[in-house]
Amino acid sequence: MEPQRITVLGAGSWGTAFAKVLADAGRDVTMWARRPEIAAEISGEHTNSGYLPGIVLPGRLTATSDAAAALDGAQAVVLAVPSQSLRANLTGWRDLLPPDATLVSLAKGVELGTLKRMSEVIAEISGAGAGRIVVVTGPNLAREIAQEQPAAAVLACVDHERAVAIQRACSTSYFRPYTNTDVVGAELGGACKNVIALSCGMASGLGYGANTLATLITRGLAETARLGAKLGADPLTFAGLAGVGDLVATCSSPLSRNRAFGERLGRGETLAQAQAAAGGQVAEGVMSCSSIRELAQTAGVDMPLTDAMHRVCHEGVDPRQAGAALLGRERKHEWS
Incomplete structure (x- = not known):
């Protein structure tokens, strides 16, 4: 089912830009920021000056530093933290994740030590099956997308219908997502x-x-x-x-x-x-x-x-x- 309420965990450049895309696509988006002052700026001033200075964020995009509040009722959860800190962060969020939510990975990397791709880390920590995990990759320089310059992306998931649902949730006049079922190739490329x-x-x-x-x-x-x-x-x-x-x-x-x-x-x-x-x-x-x-x-x-x-x-x-x-x-x- 196409998600309407989406949570973005992480308030860096790409997480913020993708949250803007989702809001511009008509979704209700809540961001989680580790620092309360960033959450307050996003909600109160509709900017994230530390990561995307000069970008005005949509009014329907809100933020909090309370992970439980951010995740309450989410139909899709976007994981927007660096690859090498994903495991630690997700371990802390695991018990808060809605049981049927689609988990969307923005991280690009291979984990040190385990040599696992990000979707494999997500599956291990969350217990979610591969069909619930969607990987976002492609030429996605955050500032250009936040400026609404035309761009495309790939949404990879072994469950094609799940990828299509996220595709619909993040399609805008400037951001064109394509689907793919090759999660391994998408993650290795990224x-x-x-x-x-x-x-x-x-x-x-x-x-x-x-x-x-x-x-x-x-x-x-x-x-x-x-x-x-x-x-x-x-x-x-x-x-x-x-x-x-x-x-x-x-x-x-x-x-x-x-x-x-x-x-x-x-x-x-x-x-x-x-x-x-x-x-x-x-x-x-x-x-x-x-x-x-x-x-x-x-x-x-x-x-x-x-x-x-x-x-x-x-x-x-x-x-x-x-x-x-x-x-x-x-x-x-x-x-x-």
């Missing part, structure tokens, strides 16, 4: 693109141009598709919005946190310096490069760009040396 965006940022920081960027995007897509094929994804998914679409946006835009973080590393900043410049936040790709690398090794899949990003971020390898090592690899056929 996780891996953050790592490839780091590499593109580093290349830009080193002064490299369009040829290098195009090479990194294309070869990054190739290694993502290799991992996806090994784990049972549909190869067509990587040719769509969840694959090349998300990759192009995240690797090319200055609004991309992962690209901007990588650019600072390419200019010679340390991980700590780049993190400080990002307001204390670490880009998703910095963490995911390690978990995706380990997942690939477990699956026996070669992912040289992901491996290089792990070495730069966590082993102190200089970005220029990492690039030279990539160029010095054994020559081979493009599709081997």
Whole structure:
């Protein structure tokens, strides 16, 4: 059934932008914010200046810092917290989740330690079957969507009718969602693109141009598709919005946190310096490069760009040396 009352747990940039989309689509939306002052600003002033300055939020969008109040009566619950904190947050919310609500994941990553995709973490903690979990992915830069610039997304769920219900709930004049049943491919595309965006940022920081960027995007897509094929994804998914679409946006835009973080590393900043410049936040790709690398090794899949990003971020390898090592690899056929 198409949900009317929707709760968004998390008040960061993407959570706020998606909440706006839902409200603009005519839904009654309640956001949960960890900090009471953010909840008060959203409800009272219809803005979230800390994450989306200058954006006016719809009047039917309200917020609270009380998770129980936010979840009361929700027909769909949007999980809008970072991938590596999803497990801890969801554990705290588990007993408050309405039993039949659709669980919608905005997080893009692979969990450190368990190597689980976000839908797998949600299923484990909530006890929800795969048919209740919908994954949102695609080229979704939050500020552009909040500005109502035309954009599309993919809603992936093994239950197609469940995906269609969420599709109807978030369709607006500026936001066009498509459905897909390939959850594995959608999630791997969303996780891996953050790592490839780091590499593109580093290349830009080193002064490299369009040829290098195009090479990194294309070869990054190739290694993502290799991992996806090994784990049972549909190869067509990587040719769509969840694959090349998300990759192009995240690797090319200055609004991309992962690209901007990588650019600072390419200019010679340390991980700590780049993190400080990002307001204390670490880009998703910095963490995911390690978990995706380990997942690939477990699956026996070669992912040289992901491996290089792990070495730069966590082993102190200089970005220029990492690039030279990539160029010095054994020559081979493009599709081997």
